[in-house]
Amino acid sequence: MSNVLKIILQRLLLGLLTLFVVSVVIFAAVNMLPGDFAEVILGQGATPDAVAAIRRDLGLDQPLVLRYFHWLGGAVQGDLGTSFAQANFASFVGEGAAKGATVMQQIAPRFENTMFLAGVTALIAVPFAVGLGILAALYRNTAFDKGANVFALSSISSPEFFLAYVLILFLAVLNPILPSLSNIYDGMGLGERIEKTLLPALTLTLVVTAHMMRMTRAAIINLLASPYIEMARLKGMKPMHVIVRHALPNALAPIINVIALNLAYLITGVVVVEVVFVYPGIGQLFVDAVKNRDIPVVQACCLIFAAAYILLNLLADILSILSNPRLRHPK
Amino acid sequence: MTEPLLKIRGLKLEGQSDETWTQIVNGVDLDLKRGEVLGLIGESGAGKSTLGLAAMGFTRDGVRISGGTVEFDGIDLVNSRMSVKRGLLGKRIAYVAQSAAASFNPAHKLIEQHTEAPVRHHEMTKKESEEDAIRLYERLRLPNPEEIGFRYPHQVSGGQLQRAMVAMAMSCRPDLIIFDEPTTALDVTTQIEVLAAIRDIVDQFDTAAIYITHDLAVVAQMADRIKVLFRGDEVEEADTRTMLSEPREDYTKSLWAVRSFERPAKPAPATDAMPVISVQGIDAAYGTAKVLSDVSFDIHEGRTVAVVGESGSGKSTTARCITGLLPPKTGVIQLDGEDLPLDYRKRSKEQLRQIQMIYQMADTALNPRKTIGEIIGRPIEFYMGVSGREKRKRVERILEEVELPPGQYLHRLPSELSGGQKQRIGIARALAAEPKFIICDEVTSALDQLVAESILKLLARLQDERKLSYMFITHDLATVRAIADEVVVMKDGEVVEQGDKREMFRPPHHPYTDLLLSSVPEMDPDWLTRLLEERGRDNIGDASTGRAS
Structure with missing residues (x-):
C-alpha cells in the first residue's frame, strides 16, 4: 500500500506544481489582453488623468511581477481580489466608501x-x-x-x-x-x-x-x-x-x-x-x-478551470492506479 | 465396446488470412474413451491447438469448422446452440492453457476465478467451491493451500500458477480436460512438478484428457496413446509404447531422431591459449537488486560455451554485461586479452563489431518495416562503411551462407518468413558484422525441434568455417549436449559448476547440476514415475517452490 501512497503523493505534488505554472501563464496571458479596463469603463470620457487615476486605484500602475505575487499571495489565502466592475473607486467616491463585492462573492x-x-x-x-x-x-x-x-x-x-x-x-x-x-x-x-x-x-x-x-x-x-x-x-x-x-x-x-x-x-x-x-x-x-476587461474575475475563473482540470485528471490518475491490482497488491 | 466419450469424425477446420479461408485441419478422426489420455503431437502450425479447441466445440476468431462432426457424450458440439455448449464448457469439458500467467485474469484473485465455473454452473455454492479449491490446491502440492488462492496472479510464480489452473479446470470435476502445452513455458525443474501434479489428478478423478504438446518426451510421460499431426493431417496413431519403440511413418521417425544430434567434441584448447572472451569476477545489479556475483569464465576461439540455468539464474544478464548494455559494478571483461570498457558507449566501433548477438525471438528482434536486404546490409554499412553494389554483394553472400537463396529473400519483409527463416536472418545479421564472438540467447527455444536442429547444424557449420566462438544461453540440456564444448551452470546469479561438456554430463555433479540434468524429460514412458520414486514424493517441488518469478 505504501507504494500506492507514494505514487499518489507524487501526483499530488506534481498537480500543485502544474497549477503554479498555469497561474503564471494565466496571469501573463490575461495581462496581455488588448484593451484596458479603465478605458473601457470610462468610454468617451477617458481623459488621461481619469484613466491614470483608475489605474492607480486598481494597482495597475505597479510592475507586473509585483502584481503577480500580490495576486498569488491573495489567491493562496482564498482572496481572489476585488472585481473591477464592482469596485467603488476611491478617486471618485472618496476614501471611506464601502469596498465593492469581492471576486469570491461574485463567483461562488x-x-x-x-x-x-x-x-x-x-x-x-x-x-x-x-x-x-x-x-x-x-x-x-x-x-x-x-x-x-x-x-x-x-x-x-x-x-x-x-x-x-x-x-x-x-x-x-x-x-x-x-x-x-x-x-x-x-x-x-x-x-x-x-x-x-x-x-x-x-x-x-x-x-x-x-x-x-x-x-x-x-x-x-x-x-x-x-x-x-x-x-x-x-x-x-x-x-x-x-x-x-x-x-x-x-x-x-x-x-x-x-x-x-x-x-x-x-x-x-x-x-x-x-x-x-x-x-x-x-x-x-x-x-x-x-x-469588460475585469481582470480579477477572468483570472479567478481561469484559475478555477485549471484547478478543475488538474484535479479531475489527478483523480483519474489515482483511480487508474488503484484499478491495477499489481500496484494495489505488490508481491 | 462402449461408446467413446469424445468422437471426432472427418473434422475440417479453416483459418482466415487476408479475407481468404484456407484449410488448416484436413479431416481428422479422433476417439477418446473415459479416463483415457491422448497425446496430440506435432510442430507449430500443425493445427494441434485449433483441433484441441474444436474438440470443445470452440473456435477462435478467424477459424471455422468447415466439415465433420464432434460428439461429446452423444452431444453434437458442431451444431448445438451456443447455450448448450456453454452448459458443458467449464463443467464437463475444461481447458488448461499454455501460459497460466496470461490466462488468469489479472484483476481477480485466483480463488475467485476458481469458483466462477462451479457457482455459475450451479454445481456448488461459493463457500463449498472455495473449500474444494483449497483441497485441490493441497492435492496439487501448492504451498500454503489455504492462503495461495487469495492472491492475485502476479503474486504467484509460473509453476504454481500452472498448477492453480489445473485445479481450476478440475473445479467441476469435468469428464474431459484439454491441456494445451501446459508446461512449455516452464523451466525443466518446474515442469516436473506440474507434470506430476497433472498426471496425479487426472488419474485420481479418472478424467479423460487430450494433451497437446510438441515435446515428445513430455507426451511419453503423460499419454496412453499418441496421435501425430503434420500440417493438419494425421500421420499416425498408436499407444505410447508402440509409438516410441516402433514408429511407422518417416515423419514420426524424423521427429524421434532430432534428439540424437550431437556434434563431435573438440579437443581442449592449449592451456596457454589466449581466450577470445574472458569474463573475470563480474558483479551486476539492477538498481539495488544484485543479480550477478563473481561470475568468471573464458571462451576460446572456435569453441562453444553453453550457459545453462533456470529463468532468473542470471544467464541473460551475463550476456548483457558482456555486450556492455548493463555495465557490471565490478569485474573485468577482456576481448583477445585486452580490457573492454564496461559500458558499450565507451567501446570503439571495432570492439563493438567483434561481439554480436542472436536473440530468442527473431520475431521481435527484426525490424518489421525493413526488408531482409536492409536488415543484413545495415551492419555491413555501419561497421565496414561499405555501401552500394559491394554491400549488396556481401548481403547476398551471407544469405547464401545461411542457406537462403538471396534472389527470393532480399526484398521480403520479416513478416513474410517462417520462424526458422527469421532466425536464419538473425544469424545472417550477426554474421554480417564479421564478429569473432556471438552470443546466442535461447536461439532455438521458440522453434520446433526439426527447425531447431537445422539451426544448430547451421551454427555448428559456421563455427567450423569461420572459427567463431559462441556463448550459448539455453535452458535446454538437449541443446547443450548437441552443440556445447564447455558448460557453465548458473544459479541465482552465481556460477555453480563449469567445465568440459563430457565431464559435466558424467557424475558426480554439483547437486544443482544433478537436479537440472535429471529433470530433462527422457523418451521413456516410465521416466517420470522412476524419477519421482527416486526423489521421494515428498521432496517434489523443493527445488523451486517458494521462489516467485
Missing part, C-alpha cells in the same frame, strides 16, 4: 450552479455512456453497435446550440414536459432545481456521451483477444458476464481518463449551453468579465 454562487449542472449531467451521462459502450462491445459489429455509434457521433458532431434547440423543440415546445428556461436562483427547492436543470443536462449528455462510450467500447474490445478472456469463455461464462467481470476491470484505466476529461469539459466549457438556457453558471460570468 455561479460556480455552485455550474457544479450542480455538471453533477446532474455526470449522473446521467457517465452510466449511460459506459452502459452503451458495454452493450456496443457485447453486440459488436451488429446493427445495435452501428446504431449506437451513429447516434453518438452525430450528437458530438452537431453544434451544442443546435442540440439544445432540438431538445427544447421536442421536450418543451411540442411536448411541454420540461421548462425551456433554466433560471435557477437561491432558495429554490431541490426538486424544482433538478427539473429546471434537466434540459441543459440532457443537452450536455448528448455532447459528452460519444467519447466515453466509444472509449469504453474500444477498451473492452481491445482485451477480447486476451487469453484470460478466452479462458472465461471456455469456462462457459455468458458473454455479458465475460465482458463485465473479465474485460471491464482491466479496461478501467483508459475509460476513467476519458470520463475525467469530459467532466472537466462540463465544468469549463459549457458557455453556449448556459446562454441558450439562460443558466446562471460560471461560463457566462467569465465571458462577461472578458468583455
Whole structure:
C-alpha cells in the first residue's frame, strides 16, 4: 500500500506544481489582453488623468511581477481580489466608501450552479455512456453497435446550440414536459432545481456521451483477444458476464481518463449551453468579465478551470492506479 | 465396446488470412474413451491447438469448422446452440492453457476465478467451491493451500500458477480436460512438478484428457496413446509404447531422431591459449537488486560455451554485461586479452563489431518495416562503411551462407518468413558484422525441434568455417549436449559448476547440476514415475517452490 501512497503523493505534488505554472501563464496571458479596463469603463470620457487615476486605484500602475505575487499571495489565502466592475473607486467616491463585492462573492454562487449542472449531467451521462459502450462491445459489429455509434457521433458532431434547440423543440415546445428556461436562483427547492436543470443536462449528455462510450467500447474490445478472456469463455461464462467481470476491470484505466476529461469539459466549457438556457453558471460570468476587461474575475475563473482540470485528471490518475491490482497488491 | 466419450469424425477446420479461408485441419478422426489420455503431437502450425479447441466445440476468431462432426457424450458440439455448449464448457469439458500467467485474469484473485465455473454452473455454492479449491490446491502440492488462492496472479510464480489452473479446470470435476502445452513455458525443474501434479489428478478423478504438446518426451510421460499431426493431417496413431519403440511413418521417425544430434567434441584448447572472451569476477545489479556475483569464465576461439540455468539464474544478464548494455559494478571483461570498457558507449566501433548477438525471438528482434536486404546490409554499412553494389554483394553472400537463396529473400519483409527463416536472418545479421564472438540467447527455444536442429547444424557449420566462438544461453540440456564444448551452470546469479561438456554430463555433479540434468524429460514412458520414486514424493517441488518469478 505504501507504494500506492507514494505514487499518489507524487501526483499530488506534481498537480500543485502544474497549477503554479498555469497561474503564471494565466496571469501573463490575461495581462496581455488588448484593451484596458479603465478605458473601457470610462468610454468617451477617458481623459488621461481619469484613466491614470483608475489605474492607480486598481494597482495597475505597479510592475507586473509585483502584481503577480500580490495576486498569488491573495489567491493562496482564498482572496481572489476585488472585481473591477464592482469596485467603488476611491478617486471618485472618496476614501471611506464601502469596498465593492469581492471576486469570491461574485463567483461562488455561479460556480455552485455550474457544479450542480455538471453533477446532474455526470449522473446521467457517465452510466449511460459506459452502459452503451458495454452493450456496443457485447453486440459488436451488429446493427445495435452501428446504431449506437451513429447516434453518438452525430450528437458530438452537431453544434451544442443546435442540440439544445432540438431538445427544447421536442421536450418543451411540442411536448411541454420540461421548462425551456433554466433560471435557477437561491432558495429554490431541490426538486424544482433538478427539473429546471434537466434540459441543459440532457443537452450536455448528448455532447459528452460519444467519447466515453466509444472509449469504453474500444477498451473492452481491445482485451477480447486476451487469453484470460478466452479462458472465461471456455469456462462457459455468458458473454455479458465475460465482458463485465473479465474485460471491464482491466479496461478501467483508459475509460476513467476519458470520463475525467469530459467532466472537466462540463465544468469549463459549457458557455453556449448556459446562454441558450439562460443558466446562471460560471461560463457566462467569465465571458462577461472578458468583455469588460475585469481582470480579477477572468483570472479567478481561469484559475478555477485549471484547478478543475488538474484535479479531475489527478483523480483519474489515482483511480487508474488503484484499478491495477499489481500496484494495489505488490508481491 | 462402449461408446467413446469424445468422437471426432472427418473434422475440417479453416483459418482466415487476408479475407481468404484456407484449410488448416484436413479431416481428422479422433476417439477418446473415459479416463483415457491422448497425446496430440506435432510442430507449430500443425493445427494441434485449433483441433484441441474444436474438440470443445470452440473456435477462435478467424477459424471455422468447415466439415465433420464432434460428439461429446452423444452431444453434437458442431451444431448445438451456443447455450448448450456453454452448459458443458467449464463443467464437463475444461481447458488448461499454455501460459497460466496470461490466462488468469489479472484483476481477480485466483480463488475467485476458481469458483466462477462451479457457482455459475450451479454445481456448488461459493463457500463449498472455495473449500474444494483449497483441497485441490493441497492435492496439487501448492504451498500454503489455504492462503495461495487469495492472491492475485502476479503474486504467484509460473509453476504454481500452472498448477492453480489445473485445479481450476478440475473445479467441476469435468469428464474431459484439454491441456494445451501446459508446461512449455516452464523451466525443466518446474515442469516436473506440474507434470506430476497433472498426471496425479487426472488419474485420481479418472478424467479423460487430450494433451497437446510438441515435446515428445513430455507426451511419453503423460499419454496412453499418441496421435501425430503434420500440417493438419494425421500421420499416425498408436499407444505410447508402440509409438516410441516402433514408429511407422518417416515423419514420426524424423521427429524421434532430432534428439540424437550431437556434434563431435573438440579437443581442449592449449592451456596457454589466449581466450577470445574472458569474463573475470563480474558483479551486476539492477538498481539495488544484485543479480550477478563473481561470475568468471573464458571462451576460446572456435569453441562453444553453453550457459545453462533456470529463468532468473542470471544467464541473460551475463550476456548483457558482456555486450556492455548493463555495465557490471565490478569485474573485468577482456576481448583477445585486452580490457573492454564496461559500458558499450565507451567501446570503439571495432570492439563493438567483434561481439554480436542472436536473440530468442527473431520475431521481435527484426525490424518489421525493413526488408531482409536492409536488415543484413545495415551492419555491413555501419561497421565496414561499405555501401552500394559491394554491400549488396556481401548481403547476398551471407544469405547464401545461411542457406537462403538471396534472389527470393532480399526484398521480403520479416513478416513474410517462417520462424526458422527469421532466425536464419538473425544469424545472417550477426554474421554480417564479421564478429569473432556471438552470443546466442535461447536461439532455438521458440522453434520446433526439426527447425531447431537445422539451426544448430547451421551454427555448428559456421563455427567450423569461420572459427567463431559462441556463448550459448539455453535452458535446454538437449541443446547443450548437441552443440556445447564447455558448460557453465548458473544459479541465482552465481556460477555453480563449469567445465568440459563430457565431464559435466558424467557424475558426480554439483547437486544443482544433478537436479537440472535429471529433470530433462527422457523418451521413456516410465521416466517420470522412476524419477519421482527416486526423489521421494515428498521432496517434489523443493527445488523451486517458494521462489516467485
